[in-house]
Amino acid sequence: MTRFVRWYGSGPLHLLVLTGYAMVRLFAVQPRAVAIWFAGAAVLHGLIPLPLYSLADLSALSVLRHRADAADRPVVRWINHPRVPAFLSGPLLLVWFPLLLRLAAPYPGGTGLSDGVSPGRRPAITGVLFAASAVALAVRLRRTHRPGDDEGRLPAGHGTVA
Numbered sequence: 001m002t003r004f005v006r007w008y009g010s011g012p013l014h015l016l017v018l019t020g021y022a023m024v025r026l027f028a029v030q031p032r033a034v035a036i037w038f039a040g041a042a043v044l045h046g047l048i049p050l051p052l053y054s055l056a057d058l059s060a061l062s063v064l065r066h067r068a069d070a071a072d073r074p075v076v077r078w079i080n081h082p083r084v085p086a087f088l089s090g091p092l093l094l095v096w097f098p099l100l101l102r103l104a105a106p107y108p109g110g111t112g113l114s115d116g117v118s119p120g121r122r123p124a125i126t127g128v129l130f131a132a133s134a135v136a137l138a139v140r141l142r143r144t145h146r147p148g149d150d151e152g153r154l155p156a157g158h159g160t161v162a
Contacts, residue, residue: 049090057083081137085129089122096122 005011026034061079093100100122 053086053090056086078137081133082130085126085133088129089126092122092125 001012008015057079060082097103
């Protein structure tokens with residue numbers, strides 16, 4: 001709980017009340033449109049992206065599984081390093097897809113920017129997320145196993161390094 005308070009800056013009740021307030025305000029303006037949007041998002045998410053990214057995750061796990069010859073070294077949980085940037089890239093695509101598909105007519109008038117600015121930014125941000133994750137994985141692997149350092153090794157069968 002203290003970790004959440006340190007990260008968020010307040011307790012979970014504050015976040016819940018703030019979310020409730022935003023929902024009340026949204027439903028007060030366009031209740032039918034908001035309800036349709038939430039129902040559609042839930043159904044579409046369950047039918048299209050959920051099976052796709054579940055399949056991609058299972059494929060990554062099966063293809064890149066650690067080999068048996070590395071049993072004397074500690075195992076680093078590497079799978080979250082591609083998962084996190086992929087997860088963060090999804091909302092970016094969701095937010096920016098109207099600009100990517102040139103469907104956002106009021107965007108230039110509302111922001112003062114042309115709609116040609118954003119299509120390059122999303123892939124750049126996604127690339128930076130994946131690069132930062134790769135650097136974090138490399139640092140973890142370096143800390144876990146240093147050549148000639150037997151203290152960093154775990155005997156075979158003694159769990160994983162978090």
